[in-house]
Amino acid sequence: MAKMNLLQAINNALDIAMAKNDKVYSFGEDTGGFGGVFRATSGLTEKYGRQRNFNTPLVEQGIIGFANGLASQGSYAVAEIQFGDYIFPAFDQIVNETAKFRYRSGNEFNVGGLTIRTPYGGGIAGGHYHSQSPEAYFAHTPGLKIVTPRNPYQAKGLLLSAIFDNNPVLFLEPKRLYRASTGDVPEEEYTLPLGKADVVKEGKDITLLAWGAQCEVNEKAAEMAEKDGISCEIIDLRSILPWDVETVAKSVLKTGRLVISQEAPLTNGFASEIAATIQKECFLYLESPIARVTGLDVPYPLCHEKEYFVDHLKVYEAIKASMNF
Amino acid sequence: MAKDTKHNIDIVTEASFLDASALTIPMLQILKEDGSEHKGAKLPEFDQALAEKMFDTMQFIRILDERMIAAQRQGRISFYLASLGEEAASIGSAAALQDGDMIMGQYREQGALAYRGFSVEQFMNQLFSNAKDLGKGRQMPVHYGCAELNFMTISSPLGTQIPQATGYAFGQKMDKSGHCTLCYFGEGAASEGDFHAALNMASVYKVPVIFFCRNNGYAISTPSQGEQYGGDGIAPRGVGYGLKTIRVDGNDILAVLRATQLARKLAVEENEPVLIEAMSYRMAGHSTSDDPTGYRSREEEDGWRKKDPLARMQSWMINKGWLTEEQAESNLQEKKAAVLAALKKAEKVPAPSIDELINDVYDQPSEQLKAQLDELKAHIRKYPDAYPKTSGSID
Numbered sequence: 001m002a003k004m005n006l007l008q009a010i011n012n013a014l015d016i017a018m019a020k021n022d023k024v025y026s027f028g029e030d031t032g033g034f035g036g037v038f039r040a041t042s043g044l045t046e047k048y049g050r051q052r053n054f055n056t057p058l059v060e061q062g063i064i065g066f067a068n069g070l071a072s073q074g075s076y077a078v079a080e081i082q083f084g085d086y087i088f089p090a091f092d093q094i095v096n097e098t099a100k101f102r103y104r105s106g107n108e109f110n111v112g113g114l115t116i117r118t119p120y121g122g123g124i125a126g127g128h129y130h131s132q133s134p135e136a137y138f139a140h141t142p143g144l145k146i147v148t149p150r151n152p153y154q155a156k157g158l159l160l161s162a163i164f165d166n167n168p169v170l171f172l173e174p175k176r177l178y179r180a181s182t183g184d185v186p187e188e189e190y191t192l193p194l195g196k197a198d199v200v201k202e203g204k205d206i207t208l209l210a211w212g213a214q215c216e217v218n219e220k221a222a223e224m225a226e227k228d229g230i231s232c233e234i235i236d237l238r239s240i241l242p243w244d245v246e247t248v249a250k251s252v253l254k255t256g257r258l259v260i261s262q263e264a265p266l267t268n269g270f271a272s273e274i275a276a277t278i279q280k281e282c283f284l285y286l287e288s289p290i291a292r293v294t295g296l297d298v299p300y301p302l303c304h305e306k307e308y309f310v311d312h313l314k315v316y317e318a319i320k321a322s323m324n325f
Numbered sequence: 326m327a328k329d330t331k332h333n334i335d336i337v338t339e340a341s342f343l344d345a346s347a348l349t350i351p352m353l354q355i356l357k358e359d360g361s362e363h364k365g366a367k368l369p370e371f372d373q374a375l376a377e378k379m380f381d382t383m384q385f386i387r388i389l390d391e392r393m394i395a396a397q398r399q400g401r402i403s404f405y406l407a408s409l410g411e412e413a414a415s416i417g418s419a420a421a422l423q424d425g426d427m428i429m430g431q432y433r434e435q436g437a438l439a440y441r442g443f444s445v446e447q448f449m450n451q452l453f454s455n456a457k458d459l460g461k462g463r464q465m466p467v468h469y470g471c472a473e474l475n476f477m478t479i480s481s482p483l484g485t486q487i488p489q490a491t492g493y494a495f496g497q498k499m500d501k502s503g504h505c506t507l508c509y510f511g512e513g514a515a516s517e518g519d520f521h522a523a524l525n526m527a528s529v530y531k532v533p534v535i536f537f538c539r540n541n542g543y544a545i546s547t548p549s550q551g552e553q554y555g556g557d558g559i560a561p562r563g564v565g566y567g568l569k570t571i572r573v574d575g576n577d578i579l580a581v582l583r584a585t586q587l588a589r590k591l592a593v594e595e596n597e598p599v600l601i602e603a604m605s606y607r608m609a610g611h612s613t614s615d616d617p618t619g620y621r622s623r624e625e626e627d628g629w630r631k632k633d634p635l636a637r638m639q640s641w642m643i644n645k646g647w648l649t650e651e652q653a654e655s656n657l658q659e660k661k662a663a664v665l666a667a668l669k670k671a672e673k674v675p676a677p678s679i680d681e682l683i684n685d686v687y688d689q690p691s692e693q694l695k696a697q698l699d700e701l702k703a704h705i706r707k708y709p710d711a712y713p714k715t716s717g718s719i720d
Contacts, residue, residue: 034546034620055547057516057554058483086482089518125403127465129481266697296682296697303454303462304682307701307715313708 004185007178009152010040010117013159014078016189018048021076024163026053028063028080028117037082038119038178064090064116068097071111076163084120084172085129091137098168099143112166115159119175120148121213121263123309127302133264133295135211138170139241139273146240147194148172148212152183157192158238165194172240174213181216197244199251203233206257206319209248209274211237214261214310221261221315230323240270248274249281256287257322261315266294288325291318350560352572352604355579358632360640362579369421369583373647378440379420379578380642381656383412383635386436388660389445390609393452393466396668397613402452406467408433410576410608413634414539416440417581418507418601421589427493427506429477429486432467433539433607434509441474445663449671461685462677484510484517487536491527491598494534498596505533505592507585512602513544515559524566527598535588536563536600539575541607546620563600575603576634579641606632679705679715 004012018024026041032055035042044053056063060081067077081087087094094116102110122131138144145167149155155173162169174181200215201222208218215236222232233251237243252258258278260271271292278290293315301308327336355366362368390407397405408415411433419428419437428437435448447459451469454462459471460478470478477493480486490508497504514520515538527534538559542549549558563570569591573580581603588599606629610617617626642648679702683694690698702719709716 029544030546032547032552037545037614055552057552058513058544058547059516059518061518062516088482125465127468127481128463130465267693296701297691297694298683298686299463301463301682302465303676304679304715307679307682307705307712311711313711314704317704317707 001184002187003182004152005179005182006149006152006155006174007038007040009156009185010159010173011042011044012185012187013156013163014041014044015047017076017078017160017163018044018052020189022052023074024052024076024078025070026078026080027056029056029058029082031055031080036080038175040117040173041080060086060089061093064093064098067114067116068093068101068111071114071168072101072109074113076113076115078115078117078163081116081118083130084118084134085132087118087134094138094144094170095141099141101168103143110166111168114168115162115171116169117159117171117173119178120172121174121176122300122305123176123213125302125305126300128299131300131305133262135172135240136264136268136270139270143168144241145169145194146172147238148174148240149238150174150212150215150236151177151181152185154192154198154236154238156185157190158194160189161191161194169194172212176213177216192238195239195242195244197247198236198238199247200234200236201232203231203255205231205255206259206322207233207235207248207251207255208315208319209235209237209258209260210262211240214263217310217312218261218315220312221319224312224316225319228320230319232319243274245277245281249278252278252282253285256285259291259293259315259318259322261293261310261318262295263310264295265297266292267297269294288322291322293318345557345561348557348561348564350557350570350572352574353580353584354574354577355583356577356637356641358637360637360644362641367583369579369586371582375420376642376645376647379416379582380638380648382416382436382440383578383638384653384657385439385445385660386412386416387635388657388664389435389439389448392661392664392668394613401672402466404466404613405452406432406612407609408435410629410633411539411541411605412436413578413581413638414537414575414603414605415509417578418537418585418603421582421585422507423504425475425502425504426589427475427477427497427504429490429493429506429508430479431483431486431510431514432479432481433511435467435469437509438469438471438474438476441471441476443469443471443474443476445667446671447471449667450674453671453674454676455671455674456677457671457674458677461681483514484519486510487514487520487523488526490534490536491523491530491532494527494532494592494598495530498532503593505535505589507535507537509537509539511544512538512540512549512559513547513553515562516553521562524563524568524598524600528567531596532598533592533596534598535585535592536568536598537585538600538602539605540602541575541605543607543611543621545611545615558602560600560602563602568598568600570600570602572602572604575605576632576637578634578638675718676714679719
């Protein structure tokens with residue numbers, strides 16, 4: 001075991017993947033010798049050379065187009081998009097190419113070796129363009145897998161699974177936790193399953209669901225609620241696409257209550273998809289309406305970030321409202 | 326030589342490939358590094374007042390950048406982005422325009438905005454995201470914008486403004502406005518697809534647009550030559566798309582002014598889109614989040630320090646008899662005082678009202694948004710200590 005922050009865990013996963021298989025390539029804007037603006041790829045050029053970890057020109061559609069081609073050739077392409085907010089020039093490559101590569105060719109070709117890493121989320125005074133949580137846009141796209149870790153241990157295991165998974169994976173990294181989240185991480189290789197949620201803490205009165213950085217917020221809200229005698233079951237969804245209906249439904253069948261918190265705006269966020277499905281699966285067991293605690297339907301703000309942010313107080317209020325329904 | 330008349334192309338019978346040497350693009354320079362004029366160089370149109378305004382703006386931006394980087398280090402603002410070393414490129418080009426011409430910036434052209442007349446108070450209000458910021462505190466520092474001054478609000482994603490400039494200029498042409506659009510971007514942003522779309526469409530539609538590329542050597546840590554592009558910079562792309570193209574010394578304000586004056590003429594009088602590539606160097610880090618010591622040497626920076634555009638213009642102004650060392654120094658001190666006073670004032674202006682959170686998403690807030698705001702306000706009233714910036718001012 002070693003103490004690592006989330007960035008170090010990601011760096012360590014990349015290191016292990018590149019050592020394990022010399023067809024793993026890592027690239028993106030500033031990701032070469034400099035190691036990326038967050039330093040997630042630092043040291044990789046020194047270790048594996050400029051042919052395996054390198055800078056790209058500043059062109060996101062080019063990065064993902066290039067990565068699609070490289071993956072279709074049989075390599076493991078690990079492409080970094082510097083901020084999730086800057087992924088949209090690559091939307092066409094991801095939605096129309098990455099996601100449909102296998103299906104449209106009748107499995108003659110695929111880009112299963114592709115992993116797109118990108119930091120997402122707010123809480124860093126980043127304004128409109130360094131704060132967004134774009135998962136819902138991509139969750140509407142069959143053919144992609146979407147994964148996001150909540151801490152260093154999860155980050156390493158999930159990223160190693162993502163890189164070697166036989167499907168393209170969008171790996172969303174909670175940048176607010178890059179350095180803030182630390183924990184014990186095994187130094188050797190290990191993987192965590194994609195498509196499986198993680199029950200972080202068992203409880204009996206209410207289920208709290210989130211993914212990525214929002215898990216930490218839920219844990220804090222649960223601590224407050226526990227003081228009121230409310231027993232919270234905390235679930236980290238981990239994979240947004242495909243998502244683990246079974247684990248969530250099983251929990252809600254037990255508690256009868258569900259609060260989903262997400263950083264992104266309310267309308268058409270992934271929480272809405274979960275609410276619809278869980279309502280169907282658990283309808284007769286629900287004690288209160290499924291609650292979505294989310295951002296407002298506005299662009300991510302700067303000066304009102306604190307007010308906009310889905311913090312533990314908002315989740316706590318939602319827990320109480322659900323219990324008192 | 327035979328000709329394919331349909332395409333107006335010469336026919337050859339021997340296979341030969343062109344390489345970059347087929348097009349070598351020189352760089353216009355009027356002022357040498359010591360501030361003296363090249364003999365016989367054709368000068369831009371200017372008078373003493375224009376020269377003084379350019380110099381004054383350069384000094385102001387130098388001070389503003391220096392002071393605001395310090396303010397960021399002190400935790401007074403969250404972020405800053407300096408234009409150190411590139412002041413001549415933005416100010417010299419802005420000085421060639423008319424006030425009615427549109428400017429679309431990337432994020433390192435505070436010089437152009439200051440030249441247009443954005444006041445030190447306006448700069449500060451944006452940087453402090455306060456209630457007087459024209460952008461209502463919604464964007465990160467340095468994302469300025471001002472309709473009155475025809476300066477389009479900055480957006481962080483790179484290159485998005487370039488095709489917008491083509492579209493804006495198309496409208497100006499159709500309105501017979503007699504105005505053009507000048508669009509700034511860096512050599513990194515010129516890798517984006519938007520750049521290529523913009524130049525091609527401008528060439529097809531023949532619109533009055535000036536694409537102004539600040540080639541400052543770095544996109545964050547990525548050096549231009551060999552890692553951003555393999556060819557001879559950005560200028561040859563202009564020729565490839567059929568645009569009038571020129572390369573200038575971006576640290577020579579007279580060369581920038583001259584090239585942009587001629588470009589404006591081409592754009593406005595002949596509807597010829599133009600590409601200007603200004604060769605310069607980003608003396609500052611990319612932003613306050615960046616530390617250039619991680620990717621470039623002190624020696625490299627020192628080499629460029631000798632080409633400092635402000636020092637070069639200052640020497641030229643002194644040679645002209647339009648400035649003395651003492652005046653330059655006292656102007657600098659005046660600007661320092663003005664910047665500091667404005668900073669202290671802006672810092673005390675409260676944040677925009679929480680009501681602004683839902684305004685301008687649409688022309689009118691929807692009923693859903695109003696309900697979301699009401700819910701948020703009720704929550705803030707319940708936990709006033711957790712939201713100190715707004716809890717004191719909600720109704």
